[in-house]
Amino acid sequence: MLIDEIARPDDVRRQNRRLVLAALRRHGLVSRTDIVAQTGLSPSTVSAITTALIAEGIIGESRDGDTTSHRRGRPQVALTLNPEIATIATVELALNLIHAVLYDYKGHMIAEEFRRVPTLEATTADLIKSICKMLDNLLEGRPATAGRLMHISMGVQGVTDAASATMLWSPITPDSNISFGAELSARYGVAVAVANDCNMIAEALRSIDPVQYAEDFAAILLSHGIGMGLYLKGQQFVGANSSAAEFGHMLHTPNGALCRCGRHGCIEAYASDYAILRRISGQDENAQPAQDVDTATFDEVADRARSADGEERAAFRKAGQAIGSGLRSLFSLIDPVPVALVGPGAGVFDLIEDELRNMISGTSGWGVTKNLNINCYPDEHPLILQGCMMTSLLHLDTQIFAPGDTKEAPLKRAI
Amino acid sequence: MLIDEIARPDDVRRQNRRLVLAALRRHGLVSRTDIVAQTGLSPSTVSAITTALIAEGIIGESRDGDTTSHRRGRPQVALTLNPEIATIATVELALNLIHAVLYDYKGHMIAEEFRRVPTLEATTADLIKSICKMLDNLLEGRPATAGRLMHISMGVQGVTDAASATMLWSPITPDSNISFGAELSARYGVAVAVANDCNMIAEALRSIDPVQYAEDFAAILLSHGIGMGLYLKGQQFVGANSSAAEFGHMLHTPNGALCRCGRHGCIEAYASDYAILRRISGQDENAQPAQDVDTATFDEVADRARSADGEERAAFRKAGQAIGSGLRSLFSLIDPVPVALVGPGAGVFDLIEDELRNMISGTSGWGVTKNLNINCYPDEHPLILQGCMMTSLLHLDTQIFAPGDTKEAPLKRAI
DNA sequence: ACTATTTTTTTCGAGCCTCGAAATAAAGAG
DNA sequence: CTCTTTATTTCGAGGCTCGAAAAAAATAGT
Numbered sequence: 001m002l003i004d005e006i007a008r009p010d011d012v013r014r015q016n017r018r019l020v021l022a023a024l025r026r027h028g029l030v031s032r033t034d035i036v037a038q039t040g041l042s043p044s045t046v047s048a049i050t051t052a053l054i055a056e057g058i059i060g061e062s063r064d065g066d067t068t069s070h071r072r073g074r075p076q077v078a079l080t081l082n083p084e085i086a087t088i089a090t091v092e093l094a095l096n097l098i099h100a101v102l103y104d105y106k107g108h109m110i111a112e113e114f115r116r117v118p119t120l121e122a123t124t125a126d127l128i129k130s131i132c133k134m135l136d137n138l139l140e141g142r143p144a145t146a147g148r149l150m151h152i153s154m155g156v157q158g159v160t161d162a163a164s165a166t167m168l169w170s171p172i173t174p175d176s177n178i179s180f181g182a183e184l185s186a187r188y189g190v191a192v193a194v195a196n197d198c199n200m201i202a203e204a205l206r207s208i209d210p211v212q213y214a215e216d217f218a219a220i221l222l223s224h225g226i227g228m229g230l231y232l233k234g235q236q237f238v239g240a241n242s243s244a245a246e247f248g249h250m251l252h253t254p255n256g257a258l259c260r261c262g263r264h265g266c267i268e269a270y271a272s273d274y275a276i277l278r279r280i281s282g283q284d285e286n287a288q289p290a291q292d293v294d295t296a297t298f299d300e301v302a303d304r305a306r307s308a309d310g311e312e313r314a315a316f317r318k319a320g321q322a323i324g325s326g327l328r329s330l331f332s333l334i335d336p337v338p339v340a341l342v343g344p345g346a347g348v349f350d351l352i353e354d355e356l357r358n359m360i361s362g363t364s365g366w367g368v369t370k371n372l373n374i375n376c377y378p379d380e381h382p383l384i385l386q387g388c389m390m391t392s393l394l395h396l397d398t399q400i401f402a403p404g405d406t407k408e409a410p411l412k413r414a415i
Numbered sequence: 416m417l418i419d420e421i422a423r424p425d426d427v428r429r430q431n432r433r434l435v436l437a438a439l440r441r442h443g444l445v446s447r448t449d450i451v452a453q454t455g456l457s458p459s460t461v462s463a464i465t466t467a468l469i470a471e472g473i474i475g476e477s478r479d480g481d482t483t484s485h486r487r488g489r490p491q492v493a494l495t496l497n498p499e500i501a502t503i504a505t506v507e508l509a510l511n512l513i514h515a516v517l518y519d520y521k522g523h524m525i526a527e528e529f530r531r532v533p534t535l536e537a538t539t540a541d542l543i544k545s546i547c548k549m550l551d552n553l554l555e556g557r558p559a560t561a562g563r564l565m566h567i568s569m570g571v572q573g574v575t576d577a578a579s580a581t582m583l584w585s586p587i588t589p590d591s592n593i594s595f596g597a598e599l600s601a602r603y604g605v606a607v608a609v610a611n612d613c614n615m616i617a618e619a620l621r622s623i624d625p626v627q628y629a630e631d632f633a634a635i636l637l638s639h640g641i642g643m644g645l646y647l648k649g650q651q652f653v654g655a656n657s658s659a660a661e662f663g664h665m666l667h668t669p670n671g672a673l674c675r676c677g678r679h680g681c682i683e684a685y686a687s688d689y690a691i692l693r694r695i696s697g698q699d700e701n702a703q704p705a706q707d708v709d710t711a712t713f714d715e716v717a718d719r720a721r722s723a724d725g726e727e728r729a730a731f732r733k734a735g736q737a738i739g740s741g742l743r744s745l746f747s748l749i750d751p752v753p754v755a756l757v758g759p760g761a762g763v764f765d766l767i768e769d770e771l772r773n774m775i776s777g778t779s780g781w782g783v784t785k786n787l788n789i790n791c792y793p794d795e796h797p798l799i800l801q802g803c804m805m806t807s808l809l810h811l812d813t814q815i816f817a818p819g820d821t822k823e824a825p826l827k828r829a830i
Numbered sequence: 831a832c833t834a835t836t837t838t839t840t841t842c843g844a845g846c847c848t849c850g851a852a853a854t855a856a857a858g859a860g
Numbered sequence: 861c862t863c864t865t866t867a868t869t870t871c872g873a874g875g876c877t878c879g880a881a882a883a884a885a886a887t888a889g890t
Contacts, residue, residue, distance in 0.1 A: 003433075003649065003650075004434065004437070005430075006430070006431060006434060006454055006455050006456055006877095007426065007427040007428075007430035007431055007876090007877090008427065008846090008876085008877065008878090009424065009427055009845085009846045009847050009875085009876050009877060009878095010846065010847080010877095011422065011427065012422040012423065012424055012426065012427060012846090012847055012848075012876090013846080013847060013848090015420075015421070015422035016421060016422055016847090016848085018418075019419065019421060022419070031867080031868095032867075032868065033866085033867060033868085039421055040421050041421055041848085041849095042848065042849050042850075043849095043850095043867080043868070043869085044848075044849060044850075044851095044868095044869080044870080044871095045847085045848055045849070046868090047868060047869055047870090048847090048848085048869090050868095051869085070857090070858075071857085071858080071865085071866080072857070072858045072859070072864070072865050072866070073856080073857060073858075073864080073865040073866025073867070074855060074856040074857050074865080074866050074867040074868075075856070075857060075866085075867075076866085076867060076868090077867085077868090215655070216655035232654075232655065233653075233655075234418065235418075238648070239647075239748065239749040239750035240630070240631035240647065240648075240749055240750040240751070240752050241750040242750055245747075245748045245749070246747040246748065247747070247748070249747040250743075250744035250747045250748065251740050251743045251744045251747070251774075254736065254740055254774065266747075321669065325666050325669055326744075328665075328666045329665035329666045329741075329744055330748070332660075332661040332662070332664040332665045332666070332681075333654065333660045333661065333662070333665065333745070333748070334654040334655055334660070335654035335655040335656040335657055336655070337655050359666075359669065421848095422847090422848090423847085423848065423849090423875090424846090424847050424848055424849095424874085424875045424876055425848095425875065425876080427847090427875085427876055427877075428875080428876060428877090431876090431877085446838080446839095447838075447839065448837085448838060448839085456877080456878095457877065457878050457879075458838080458839070458840085458878095458879095459839095459840080459841080459842095459877070459878060459879080459880095460876085460877055460878070461839090462839060462840055462841090463840090463876090463877085465839095466840085485886090485887080486836085486837080486886085486887080487835070487836050487837070487886070487887045487888070488835085488836040488837025488838065488885080488886060488887075489836080489837050489838040489839075489884060489885040489886050490837085490838075490885070490886060491837085491838065491839095492838085492839090
């Protein structure tokens, strides 16, 4: 609830419905009694809310569940989200690749499609056409039991504005300011979320390991570019205008190496794959960076760095320094938080760890920077996917199924 | 309302009471009709809320107001906060100085006291004793009509933890982890807020110029240390643990100049007054920095820098670069926001502006960094004071007078 | 002077919501 | 087949906001 917004009696119900749905989302099968325990709501209220939810078809009673508990007394009846009440779609836009997936309301994959698209030359129209074609395919082919499409989430490699669901700029497309949200929303008649892939990764980590990634943590994607998704006080951190915390474009070295964004000295200009390869190839650090670095080359370089102490190892050390210096500055602003390193760069953590930790260590009057918790996830794609899915599902839980009736714009075109 | 907190019907009333009190706080005299227009609540609800507020003595009808509007119809009756319902106290702790002030609930100063205290040698007990003595003096001497003390806000030069109302570390005291909150709270039986002085400055700017300092802005204090108070999406930004965004300790130059915090290369090690003087005096940049820089010396140096292009001017340029590089990194994370420079450093903005703007300019694929809005406030003390006052008053408005009854711990000791 | 008009504020009932207590439902235990 | 235990629903009390109507308090007009 916004601070300057007026509260109405139904807001109470909305909020409590969210709590109930959140409990069901966390643990697949939950009884009303469990919900009472988890939320703190009274049994009467839980009864009222679940009855309404069942009547609306959002949740259902599940008798087939493990009736193992042969305790005395009336048995609890398990409730569960109704997978068929809605379908959601996710779209991942990466370099030369679009990946679209359909999920049901419980988060089970219904269908998926990959498509190689030359994004570096693709116009806005090309991209939109490809995405729509893929979604149309998937939607037509899905089983009759699947619910209607109710939300789309896009994770893109680029700078986004969440409010307008727009991709402001991307290193992988020639066009800028692409309103994916408006286009898809008009075509499919549903709300569309567009966010940076790093935001999606953070969302995924939180749902995968809520203990480790709880209130405050950072997910840093080390790949063609370097981005960050940040949770602070249990909320996704978004900037004033664009939604991404552009960790990769914090300043590492004034007037330093040329970055793909056109400025000089960004962390990315030292720590991204193109920066590492540029350095190893002996090019000037102001040379125009390569647009696409293939995985095989990167892996080979990493292997050479591991086997002998040469230019390669030095390049990774430089990368570690850049990331470390960024973390040091970041931690000055927000205090140290657990960090997840994601993507190809996480696969070479052994080559950058020393320099990275070295940068963030050092005496500080207060904060405790030692024993910083860093986990690595070399494959970013499953996380981006999962994050998109969670974004859509949480949107349904909190925005569409929370008010209790169809305040959301109704589907314009049945699919 | 926290995301995972359960909503009750009375929460609605609490929120709407906050809205009414906020309207009264913004514009001193407001009629019920005005409140209806400002909040969007129905006349019935506003009537109910104001009636309760009047019965509780929190607000009152003010007939003496300008009854100039001789329009037709029943005249509006102006409502106003009752200044005598509460007294609040603010304490500013700065280098060698404690400043304590009493205000009424409308924000009018009742009494104040300055005291010079050698903070660099003062123990925790010394500081607490001084503060309590000052507060006792002020509270005893205040007029009989003044309300009882209901909140204390402290703005300190140091790193604080808002949750525990503790000063974790400060450059101006020998002791660390001083629980001002607990001590004062136990003694005066009221809630105590302890925050970094920069947070207070940001709070003050927002109340002084809500147009310019609205949803997103940064207040940067350039003084003995360099700190920042940040508003993002209309909320005070606080880190994961400590409450301050330690802008001054972001990394400017890896392995660079020695900072007062013990690390190397912090922005503060280049841009604070001690850093500037260290450089001009020809000392090594790893020399232990001076503890206290007096204003006269600093002004003199600034004058020399203005009159001739020598070591002095170079030092200020260095400072401008350090601040600029920090802003560049900050803006990468949160997007560019209006900036207020506060304190002595703001008085020499002419000497640092060029280098500062130079650092943050440059092409960027998305954000618009040009025409960055920077305002200067050379005297930080009035802002810190005002910020402390607003912090306390808003606490009363939203935490104590919002629930409608005395849920807050009652005064243990009448004063 | 007195009524009509206009504007502000309060009152009243409907329709939400949560909650506690009591009632009902559905099992195992004896 | 009844008793005990546990889960869930029902019901009434007490909040809350809101719209409509009523009451209050001024000016305007005759």
